[in-house]
Amino acid sequence: MATLLDKIWDAHVVHRGATGSDLLYVDFHLLHEGSSPQAFEGLRLAGRTVRRPDLTLATEDHVVPTRGQLGRTGVAATMVEALRRNCAEFGIPLHRSGTEGQGIVHVIGPELGITQPGRVILCGDSHTSTHGAFGALAFGIGTSQVEHVLATQMVAFAKPRAMAVTLHGALPTGVSAKDVALAIIGRIGTGGAQGHVIEYRGPAVEAMSMEARLTLCNMSIEAGAKAGMIAPDDVTVEYLRGRPYAPTGKAWDDAVASWKSLRSDDDAEFDRSVDIDVTTLSPFVSWGTNPSQVVELSGAVPDPADAPDPAGRRAAERALTYMDLSPGTPMREIPIDVVFLGSCTNGRIEDLRAAAQVLDGRRIAPGVRMLVVPGSAAVKRAAESEGLDEVFRKAGAQWRTAGCSLCVAMNDDSLAAGERCASTSNRNFEGRQGRGGRTHLVSPTTAAATAVAGRLTAPSTLETA
Amino acid sequence: MKPITSITGRAVAIRRTNIDTDQIIAARHCLRTTRTGFAEHLFAAWRAEPGFPLADPAHAGATILLAGADFGSGSSREHAVWALQDHGFAVVIASRFGDIFADNAVRSGLVAAVLADDEVSSLMDAVEADPALPIAVDLVDLTVRAAGIEAPIRMDADTRQRFLDGLDGIDVTLQHEAAIRAYELTHVPIARAS
Ligand code: SF4
Numbered sequence: 001m002a003t004l005l006d007k008i009w010d011a012h013v014v015h016r017g018a019t020g021s022d023l024l025y026v027d028f029h030l031l032h033e034g035s036s037p038q039a040f041e042g043l044r045l046a047g048r049t050v051r052r053p054d055l056t057l058a059t060e061d062h063v064v065p066t067r068g069q070l071g072r073t074g075v076a077a078t079m080v081e082a083l084r085r086n087c088a089e090f091g092i093p094l095h096r097s098g099t100e101g102q103g104i105v106h107v108i109g110p111e112l113g114i115t116q117p118g119r120v121i122l123c124g125d126s127h128t129s130t131h132g133a134f135g136a137l138a139f140g141i142g143t144s145q146v147e148h149v150l151a152t153q154m155v156a157f158a159k160p161r162a163m164a165v166t167l168h169g170a171l172p173t174g175v176s177a178k179d180v181a182l183a184i185i186g187r188i189g190t191g192g193a194q195g196h197v198i199e200y201r202g203p204a205v206e207a208m209s210m211e212a213r214l215t216l217c218n219m220s221i222e223a224g225a226k227a228g229m230i231a232p233d234d235v236t237v238e239y240l241r242g243r244p245y246a247p248t249g250k251a252w253d254d255a256v257a258s259w260k261s262l263r264s265d266d267d268a269e270f271d272r273s274v275d276i277d278v279t280t281l282s283p284f285v286s287w288g289t290n291p292s293q294v295v296e297l298s299g300a301v302p303d304p305a306d307a308p309d310p311a312g313r314r315a316a317e318r319a320l321t322y323m324d325l326s327p328g329t330p331m332r333e334i335p336i337d338v339v340f341l342g343s344c345t346n347g348r349i350e351d352l353r354a355a356a357q358v359l360d361g362r363r364i365a366p367g368v369r370m371l372v373v374p375g376s377a378a379v380k381r382a383a384e385s386e387g388l389d390e391v392f393r394k395a396g397a398q399w400r401t402a403g404c405s406l407c408v409a410m411n412d413d414s415l416a417a418g419e420r421c422a423s424t425s426n427r428n429f430e431g432r433q434g435r436g437g438r439t440h441l442v443s444p445t446t447a448a449a450t451a452v453a454g455r456l457t458a459p460s461t462l463e464t465a
Numbered sequence: 466m467k468p469i470t471s472i473t474g475r476a477v478a479i480r481r482t483n484i485d486t487d488q489i490i491a492a493r494h495c496l497r498t499t500r501t502g503f504a505e506h507l508f509a510a511w512r513a514e515p516g517f518p519l520a521d522p523a524h525a526g527a528t529i530l531l532a533g534a535d536f537g538s539g540s541s542r543e544h545a546v547w548a549l550q551d552h553g554f555a556v557v558i559a560s561r562f563g564d565i566f567a568d569n570a571v572r573s574g575l576v577a578a579v580l581a582d583d584e585v586s587s588l589m590d591a592v593e594a595d596p597a598l599p600i601a602v603d604l605v606d607l608t609v610r611a612a613g614i615e616a617p618i619r620m621d622a623d624t625r626q627r628f629l630d631g632l633d634g635i636d637v638t639l640q641h642e643a644a645i646r647a648y649e650l651t652h653v654p655i656a657r658a659s
Contacts, residue, residue: 014648015641021623023641025648028655035541037498048635055654063496075496082498114655126541126565142543142569143500144634152638154645157568158623190483191535191561224538226564248658290483290538311482311533318481410492429487429539431510 003162003264004231005197008137012120014154021158027119027136029149031058031092032105033083034410035124039147040086051153053091057114058083061104064097065412066373066400076411090150103376103402106130106344110214111378113243117232117259122149127344127426129220132229133213134236135262137197139227160226161271163196164264167204169279174460176354177212178346178424178443180204180276181219182284186294188274193225196272199264200230204278210239211350218345219426222291231263283458285331286428286441288319293428295331297446297458303327322430323438324418331456334440338421339370339451340433341444342400343407346424347375349382351444356388358448358459359395365454370397371413373405397451409434422450466574468631472555473601474528476611477518478589479508482533486566489537489545503544504551523596529556531589534582537566546573556602558609560585571624572634578602580609584616604628 002010015023029052036058043049050056060083063076071077080097087094095101095108102108106127109115117135122128124146131138141155149155165184185192198220205213213230220228230236237256240246247255283297293316295302304316304327320327325334341347341355352374364370372392374380380402383389389399406413407425409432415421417436424447428439440456449459494506511517518524530549536559537545546569549557557575560582570577580588591598591612600611604625607618627634638645 014644017623019623019626020621023638023644025645025652034492034495035543038500038543041498046633046635052654054656062492078498079496112657116655119655124541126539140541140565142541142546142565142572144543144569144572148572148634148638151635152645153649154638154641156623156634156638158621160564190538194535194561194564221539224535224563244659245655245657251653290485314480315482408492410496414493427485427487427539429485431491432487435491435510 001265001267003268003270004135004199004229004262005137005162007262008118008120009159011118017156021156023154023156024120026122026149026153026155027055028114028121029056030105030109030121030123031056031146032061032125033079034062035143036086036146037079037082038143039150040090042147043150048151050090050092050150055153056092056150057095058087058092059095059102059105059108060097062404062408063411064403066403066405067412070097100377103378104344104347104404106218107347107375107379110134111376113240113245116240117236118262122155126221127218129225129228130214130218130344132220132227133210133217135229135232135259137227137229140221161196163193163198163225163272163274164270165198165200165274165276166202167200168202168275168277169204170207171204171278172281174445174458175281175283176443176445177208177215179281179284180278181216182286182291182294182441183281184276185219185223185291186284187276188223190222190290190292191224193220193223196225197227197229198223198225200228205230206233209350210235211348214348215345222426232259283443283446285446285456286439287323287325287331288316289322289428289430291426291428291441293319297331297456299331301325301327301329301331332461333455335420335455336368336422336450337419338415339368339447340406340421340423340425341447342371342373342375342405343425344375345426346444347373347379349379351424352379352383352388355444355448356391358445359397359452360391362395362452364396364451368451368454370451371400371406372397373400374402376402406433408432422447422456466631466633469574469576469628470605471601471603472528472576473599474555475524475526475597476529476531476588476592476600477524477527478531478592479518480533480589483535483538484532485539486537486542486545486563487539490542490548495542495544500547501551503548507548507552526553528553529558529600529602530554531585531592532557532559534559534561536562538563541565543569543573546570546575550575558585558588571627576602576604576628578609579619580616584614587614
């Protein structure tokens, strides 16, 4: 009768409020420099402490440079300094930039084995939904809630509704979890899952690697969902085995036994269900300024006149003006200035491998700038041990150190006004990658092929190397 | 946080849907360690566009913002709420909000009021016809009133109570200290093993 959401929720309720919001225990709280300074300041002003520094961990990702050293002065240095001071004062472990455990918060959580099935994981960042790939309930919170969690290790929320997104069939070759995510958001819209936790299920999900599942859950927030989750299975267990925070010995055996039984009951009822046949999907790309404005790469820029309602039509017209695109233009004819491979969506080792495979023996088009930014220092080391950095460099791409980089442009990396970027990140909002910059969301392999062709391209249509 | 029971003021309408938090305030303008100082960056890119309503002197001093569906989608940055408040807004009215934005709003004392889509449109029409029109937002009876329009606010009981009480959320939670402690006694923590 119970969904995965019900089970995790109920196991964490400490108090049921009279007005419909429950007080939940937070198993782990991840921090980064961007959303935490005001929370610590609030604690200090009220004379409060951090209740469980042992269940808290911080990293530096949003503002750090991915080339060269962090400066001693400037706004980025101020943010990082604030985090370092706060972590020292309150006894919170910190993975500093330049150290081996540093990386994007949603990449290092899984990597360290902190993200575990059945747990409640929070972070002051909307893409915390990523961690749900392990069968955790994980969602983003704002700074006031960060302060609340620091002080109490609790969070108060009304329980969201449950939505099943079932992926039927097997993914065709060349179609990735990113393409699936864009297809889902294109279908249900940026507010399509508002107020819901999505549980992804079905054969195509079961067949996905842990990293692909992370990409899928990462994008849940772009459909407006509170969180995304996937029931744990053998893939989950094997990923976690031996990670620094994974249990050991008998505790591991007990944990595995409980993880394997953690799933929605067969007769569980969802508030909403969406079914998608993935067998007919092909690579997707965004044409507009929100992640629901997507089309198949083989398609063309849509005509706003075809929008179902006046608001949608106005939004499409605005988006096309901003993106400097005309209806009917084939997506494959759109030239690109910059390619970004990285972010918490697609900055993991499998993403880099997939892109490197396309780039191996090829060169990126003249005039195209390509940044390859590993999601963590560990991803960087793994890629270098496999020689992927050489493949990227030989192709003419820049090999960077770990961070959010061009996903968010609150660091040294940004687009110039008017520049057009094929990006493996998650948001194509106006100005997201720099004021006046234009973003097309794509998968890692599409990003790589696009860099080679100088226009939006899937690997299948590249000439052989 | 101060209790809020009702707010009356003039309004300004931005007829756009999906106003994500990156539009409300760009990430590069969030590089501060305070909760204030964000007003000048509110809708910074759009304010440079001719005809953007926020730049219209007729709407100067508006405390209520009317916007299209899915306002505040995207990033969790609470700076979006702070920038709106810094600018002088006390209420945002839309037919749907991004979840995290709505939660941030209640924690920081900005009223995010959900109305039906056609009621938001009617209010937008009325405000564009008469920028001086006062709009009353009442959280006690959950109703928005303006020039013959009476629209119910959809707000869950918990959110409404938080506005009406204006209590410190951390203090409220810590009233359950005994229950939290009991939970922690049997709780298996995530801990570094190697
Ligand atoms: S990579 Fe982008 S989306 Fe992910 S945490 Fe960093 S800024 Fe946010």
